[in-house]
Amino acid sequence: MFLKKHPILRLLLPLAGGIFMQWHLQAELFLWISILSAVFAAYIALSRASIYQKLRWSPLQGLLLMVSALAGGAILVFAHDVRNRQLWFGHEYRQGQLLTVTLTEDPVVKNRSYKAEAEVNYRADKNINHPVTGRILLYFKKDSLKQGLRAGDQIVFNRRLQPIKNNGNPGGFDYKRYCLFNGITHQVYLTDKDYQLLPDNRFPWYKRLLQHTRNHVLDAIRRNIKGKKEQGLAEAMLIGYKDDLDKALLQSYTNTGVVHVIAVSGMHLALLYWIVNLLLQPLLKRKATKWLHPAGVLLILWGFCFITGGAASIARAAVMFTFITVGTHLNRQVAIYNILGAAAFFQLCYNPYWLWDVGFQLSYMAVLSIVVFYRPVYNLLFVKNKILDGIWRLAAVSIAAQILTTPVAMYYFHQFPVYFLLNNLVVVPVSTLVLAGTLLLVILSPAKILASLVGNLLNGLIWWLNSFIEMMEGFPFALWSGIQINAFQGWLMLAIIAATVFWLVEKNKKGLWVAAAALLVFGTVRSFSFLQAERQKKLVVCDVGRHPALAFISGRKYILIAPPETLKDPPLNNYVIKPLEIFYRVQHADSLYDLSGAANTFLFGNKRILRIDAPVRKTSDTPIEVDLLILSGNPKIYMHTLSGLVSTRQVVIDGSVAAGKAGYWKQDCKALGIPCHDVSTDGAFVMNLY
Numbered sequence: 001m002f003l004k005k006h007p008i009l010r011l012l013l014p015l016a017g018g019i020f021m022q023w024h025l026q027a028e029l030f031l032w033i034s035i036l037s038a039v040f041a042a043y044i045a046l047s048r049a050s051i052y053q054k055l056r057w058s059p060l061q062g063l064l065l066m067v068s069a070l071a072g073g074a075i076l077v078f079a080h081d082v083r084n085r086q087l088w089f090g091h092e093y094r095q096g097q098l099l100t101v102t103l104t105e106d107p108v109v110k111n112r113s114y115k116a117e118a119e120v121n122y123r124a125d126k127n128i129n130h131p132v133t134g135r136i137l138l139y140f141k142k143d144s145l146k147q148g149l150r151a152g153d154q155i156v157f158n159r160r161l162q163p164i165k166n167n168g169n170p171g172g173f174d175y176k177r178y179c180l181f182n183g184i185t186h187q188v189y190l191t192d193k194d195y196q197l198l199p200d201n202r203f204p205w206y207k208r209l210l211q212h213t214r215n216h217v218l219d220a221i222r223r224n225i226k227g228k229k230e231q232g233l234a235e236a237m238l239i240g241y242k243d244d245l246d247k248a249l250l251q252s253y254t255n256t257g258v259v260h261v262i263a264v265s266g267m268h269l270a271l272l273y274w275i276v277n278l279l280l281q282p283l284l285k286r287k288a289t290k291w292l293h294p295a296g297v298l299l300i301l302w303g304f305c306f307i308t309g310g311a312a313s314i315a316r317a318a319v320m321f322t323f324i325t326v327g328t329h330l331n332r333q334v335a336i337y338n339i340l341g342a343a344a345f346f347q348l349c350y351n352p353y354w355l356w357d358v359g360f361q362l363s364y365m366a367v368l369s370i371v372v373f374y375r376p377v378y379n380l381l382f383v384k385n386k387i388l389d390g391i392w393r394l395a396a397v398s399i400a401a402q403i404l405t406t407p408v409a410m411y412y413f414h415q416f417p418v419y420f421l422l423n424n425l426v427v428v429p430v431s432t433l434v435l436a437g438t439l440l441l442v443i444l445s446p447a448k449i450l451a452s453l454v455g456n457l458l459n460g461l462i463w464w465l466n467s468f469i470e471m472m473e474g475f476p477f478a479l480w481s482g483i484q485i486n487a488f489q490g491w492l493m494l495a496i497i498a499a500t501v502f503w504l505v506e507k508n509k510k511g512l513w514v515a516a517a518a519l520l521v522f523g524t525v526r527s528f529s530f531l532q533a534e535r536q537k538k539l540v541v542c543d544v545g546r547h548p549a550l551a552f553i554s555g556r557k558y559i560l561i562a563p564p565e566t567l568k569d570p571p572l573n574n575y576v577i578k579p580l581e582i583f584y585r586v587q588h589a590d591s592l593y594d595l596s597g598a599a600n601t602f603l604f605g606n607k608r609i610l611r612i613d614a615p616v617r618k619t620s621d622t623p624i625e626v627d628l629l630i631l632s633g634n635p636k637i638y639m640h641t642l643s644g645l646v647s648t649r650q651v652v653i654d655g656s657v658a659a660g661k662a663g664y665w666k667q668d669c670k671a672l673g674i675p676c677h678d679v680s681t682d683g684a685f686v687m688n689l690y
Contacts, residue, residue, distance in 0.1 A: 018073025152203025168683020171583030224455025257417025639668030
């Protein structure tokens, strides 16, 4: 019944299913075209049937429509995968070939380099340029970037491209998939001698216009808001520019559950929609100018969407407001579920990989949660006072939005902000004032005195907002962190919520039974995962770049052995240690009862581990027997000589070893018949000891 009232969902669900299936199955295009052809043939057969037969087989027509949507979703994924395109440079690329690429963005400063994305235009083979497609990442050595290099510039180089890979650390971010979803498959590191700048700039005029507008907005903020933290927050809130945003401050907003006010989202577009709609209201009074109102609203909304980078959450809001604007202009009222479904459907048709985008998922979950739960939550309390009623309305929206977004946020971010309600009651209205004030600042930027006055007021308001967030982050039990749920557990949580709502709203006991069954399965799965964690015993050779790092895990405790400077490195803590702790449900300990040894020799459980980072001398006539040999640093050793001193079942080369030396060692291990794992190329090494 619900699907009949909202038919777009009958297309959206199979479309999403087809996208998911194709990504994991990687089926051939022929399969899906064959399915579509069969569906088309069935439609033709049904169209020639009698009226009685059409009515009899009407359910089949709906099924065929859903199958065609499923196949369509799979074809979209196949078409968006750059590796399936005939002209993708990776099909014919060979080391040493000359590549011509165009920068698609201005180089961005990183810790040890400049970074920029680029499109590959030509691949030279025997002095012949072959047109190709694809995208890569360029890393330029610090102090070697040619002056004035910017988006649209073309460069030529023949340095070897490296495939983008994951570090393989447990619980780590799937960076390879993230890049592939954006069409990026390779990367290269360049010095000023490795490339040549061509004279032509190929940056399209419309992108240049958007960039000029973006730079104008940033310049207005930077000239009038003096504080660095305040300046960075204003830039992020208005147009989503986060390069100047203080990383510690961003983490504070995340930990307190109000990071959504920083990410450009539906709230920002809703405010802009309200302002533009109000300003263009006079156009509706005359018949001749009535059409200019929706045209002006949509032009400004989509212009803002493109200036902010067109992220999934802002695109969702832009599509929704487009439907609302067009529907209002045509005097048509559309159900909110159909608007949501249509927005998601068109977004996935444009980019099927948005199905995995966290912003896309949280955005739709938040809106859907508000639509479903706001009224029931608000009706829990009746408040006569208008001011208190307004506060309760805001609280009801925050509570409602949190219901469906909590499982998603726990799955991706492994934490829950305990004081989210109190924080939102303060931050949402204040951030709305900041957003409106920053927009006013940009409009008034030509009037320097007024802009300076507004900038000073904003600087103070943002300073107070940041101070409040940092204070709330320091409250006891402000953050429940280290939560580990897998995708199945997340779906079970959503099933519990949906079934409970069905029971309460429809007064149907089936919902209660489904919720109870899902809760039982959820509890069983969680208990089993904790039982597994208590019994685990592992050794992890982590990939932390150029440094060695060993993690010994026993039950719910672990010890990390790494150089002191590495342990103090924030990226290591954020991208290696914390994910490892969450993934294995462990906490750091000073010692482990089943780990013994000194220097580079360890006895863990019943396994002997030897790490070599210096030349080895012969100490006995018989080789030392170990279960695992870890090669680290830059020792002057040869595997053929070492094999006579140490007998091992497995060799691991950690990330501190130079690529050239690691290559020689791997060749020697292959010749000796010893399994060898190179952390730099194969990712982190995990050894189960139980």
